[in-house]
Amino acid sequence: MQKGHIGVTTENIFPIIKKYLYSDHEIFLRELVSNAVDATQKLKTLSSVGEFKGEIGETPVRVILDEKKKTITISDRGVGMTAEEIDKYINQVAFSGANEFLEKYKKDANAIIGHFGLGFYSSFMVSKKVEIITKSFKEDSQAVKWSCDGSPEYTLEDAKKEDRGTDIVLYIDDENKQYATKAEIDNLLKKYCRFLPVEVVFGKETEWKDGKEVETGNDNVVNETKPLWTRTPSELKDEDYNKFYRDLYPMSEDPLFNIHLNVDYPFNLTGVLYFPKLKNNVEVQKNKIQLYCNQVYVTDSVEGIVPEFLTLLHGVLDSPDIPLNVSRSYLQSDGNVKKISSHITKKVADRLEEIYKKDRENFEAKWDDLKIFVEYGMLTEEKFFDRAKKFSLLKNTEGKCFTFDEYKDIIKGSQTDKNKQLIYLYTTDIQGQHSFIEAAKNKGYDVLVMDGQLDSHFINHLESKFENSSFVRVDGDVVDKLIQKEDEAKLDLTEPQKADLTTIFSSQVPNVDKANFIVTFEALSENDAPVMITQQEFMRRMKEM
Ligand code: ADP
Numbered sequence: 018m019q020k021g022h023i024g025v026t027t028e029n030i031f032p033i034i035k036k037y038l039y040s041d042h043e044i045f046l047r048e049l050v051s052n053a054v055d056a057t058q059k060l061k062t063l064s065s066v067g068e069f070k071g072e073i074g075e076t077p078v079r080v081i082l083d084e085k086k087k088t089i090t091i092s093d094r095g096v097g098m099t100a101e102e103i104d105k106y107i108n109q110v111a112f113s114g115a116n117e118f119l120e121k122y123k124k125d126a127n128a129i130i131g132h133f134g135l136g137f138y139s140s141f142m143v144s145k146k147v148e149i150i151t152k153s154f155k156e157d158s159q160a161v162k163w164s165c166d167g168s169p170e171y172t173l174e175d176a177k178k179e180d181r182g183t184d185i186v187l188y189i190d191d192e193n194k195q196y197a198t199k200a201e202i203d204n205l206l207k208k209y210c211r212f213l214p215v216e217v218v219f220g221k222e223t224e225w226k227d228g229k230e231v232e233t234g235n236d237n238v239v240n241e242t243k244p245l246w247t248r249t250p251s252e253l254k255d256e257d258y259n260k261f262y263r264d265l266y267p268m269s270e271d272p273l274f275n276i277h278l279n280v281d282y283p284f285n286l287t288g289v290l291y292f293p294k295l296k297n298n299v300e301v302q303k304n305k306i307q308l309y310c311n312q313v314y315v316t317d318s319v320e321g322i323v324p325e326f327l328t329l330l331h332g333v334l335d336s337p338d339i340p341l342n343v344s345r346s347y348l349q350s351d352g353n354v355k356k357i358s359s360h361i362t363k364k365v366a367d368r369l370e371e372i373y374k375k376d377r378e379n380f381e382a383k384w385d386d387l388k389i390f391v392e393y394g395m396l397t398e399e400k401f402f403d404r405a406k407k408f409s410l411l412k413n414t415e416g417k418c419f420t421f422d423e424y425k426d427i428i429k430g431s432q433t434d435k436n437k438q439l440i441y442l443y444t445t446d447i448q449g450q451h452s453f454i455e456a457a458k459n460k461g462y463d464v465l466v467m468d469g470q471l472d473s474h475f476i477n478h479l480e481s482k483f484e485n486s487s488f489v490r491v492d493g494d495v496v497d498k499l500i501q502k503e504d505e506a507k508l509d510l511t512e513p514q515k516a517d518l519t520t521i522f523s524s525q526v527p528n529v530d531k532a533n534f535i536v537t538f539e540a541l542s543e544n545d546a547p548v549m550i551t552q553q554e555f556m557r558r559m560k561e562m
Pocket residue numbers: 048052053056093095096097098106107112113114115116130131132133134135136137138182183
């Protein structure tokens with residue numbers, strides 16, 4: 018039997034690990050299951066490059082609970098470890114075997130989860146003793162058992178184990194005994210392991226028979242190894258996306274649109290984002306995006322990783338390139354995180370523009386739900402404003418939708434004040450301001466509806482962005498001072514056409530008076546005729562005398 022001292026500088030690393038390694042004790046299960054997944058993926062990689070020639074066979078990761086003994090065992094049929102490897106990867110705390118493996122097999126490696134080299138030790142946050150019983154895949158390997166009771170002393174000895182792979186046995190301590198229950202393990206597996214790429218089995222499947230829950234004899238697989246976001250978009254239908262949405266957020270209404278992300282350069286990012294049907298209270302709907310690292314759930318708080326307005330989206334992001342073991346404030350300054358964040362913003366704008374261009378009717382139909390999201394983005398992200406100004410819509414009291422450019426064209430001939438400012442009339446309350454709206458309409462003005470949650474901010478923002486324009490509430494006094502120039506707009510004649518018409522009309526005037534009549538094309542009000550032949554003012558006065 019070998020006895021030794023775990024290679025760390027501080028004698029009392031364990032109390033530190035227990036307290037500070039992760040604020041959440043429950044992540045121990047995620048760490049151990051993902052190590053088991055890594056070991057399994059490594060074996061598959063070695064097999065694909067010919068370094069493992071044996072039979073891979075079935076490779077589920079099994080989580081086994083002994084409620085009486087208060088032990089949890091995590092068992093895999095992956096690469097296993099030799100005594101030397103235990104020395105290297107386990108005894109030297111913070112020496113991450115995963116990093117070394119990745120360096121060596123960069124090209125072929127299936128996604129490896131471990132990065133920090135401390136995951137295994139998180140088991141001591143909840144255990145009074147941990148055992149590793151492992152046998153390497155290498156031919157003629159001797160199985161070994163490592164055992165440590167949470168002091169820096171460990172033991173390592175030969176053991177009996179037929180099959181390759183690793184069993185990690187946790188002896189859960191009294192303070193954490195709640196983890197040694199079926200319900201709690203179910204919970205944790207569902208939260209952290211739901212989409213892991215290797216099957217994870219916990220107990221037996223059950224079904225209801227004669228009012229009782231009975232085991233079916235089949236393994237209870239807790240995860241979906243190929244979740245939607247890892248699949249090829251061209252193979253997926255709207256219904257698949259909607260189904261996945263309902264899996265993530267049961268009882269929710271179908272989302273409006275989805276965006277499938279898939280980038281592998283210059284960073285790795287996959288995921289599916291959804292535009293939810295937002296209800297009035299926006300705050301409660303933030304932070305529904307789940308963040309994964311190689312299909313391991315990490316957090317549902319994406320603040321600092323995506324721009325604020327995108328926290329309204331729902332869905333899944335998966336990236337091994339988001340450094341998750343650092344503080345949020347550090348995240349914001351991280352180069353990769355910045356790139357990822359602006360990539361997502363761009364994708365969201367791309368998708369909205371695509372729908373707007375391809376299917377404007379559909380886009381308009383969903384505008385009421387999209388509006389708050391688009392406005393939020395335009396208010397807070399300059400880059401998004403520049404993209405969205407092409408498809409952001411303004412809606413008038415008749416329910417018609419216009420892009421900014423379209424709307425400007427509509428009002429530019431008819432809604433200016435004496436300083437030639439373009440005046441956007443709007444209402445904040447269609448019912449309450451009804452009579453003002455009607456009055457404005459009777460004068461031929463158009464009135465926008467701006468009664469959304471963000472509209473008052475949005476109006477200010479548009480005023481600062483639109484040149485020589487202001488927004489005036491329809492019950493304000495400016496309405497009366499607007500100058501209409503609609504006659505010119507209505508008639509729209511070219512100079513040669515005007516000249517021709519003048520000739521025709523003048524021919525009808527008695528010859529003697531010809532010089533004293535003028536033909537004008539400027540109607541004075543909406544009800545006036547568009548063309549008038551008038552006697553010059555002094556002639557009229559002469560006659561009246
Ligand atoms: P990381 O996963 O970040 O590398 P861990 O502390 O979780 O760090 O694990 C340390 C190392 O121990 C791993 O890199 C791996 O080499 C080895 N290891 C842990 N669990 C297993 C396992 N189930 N099978 C084989 N090797 C393992």
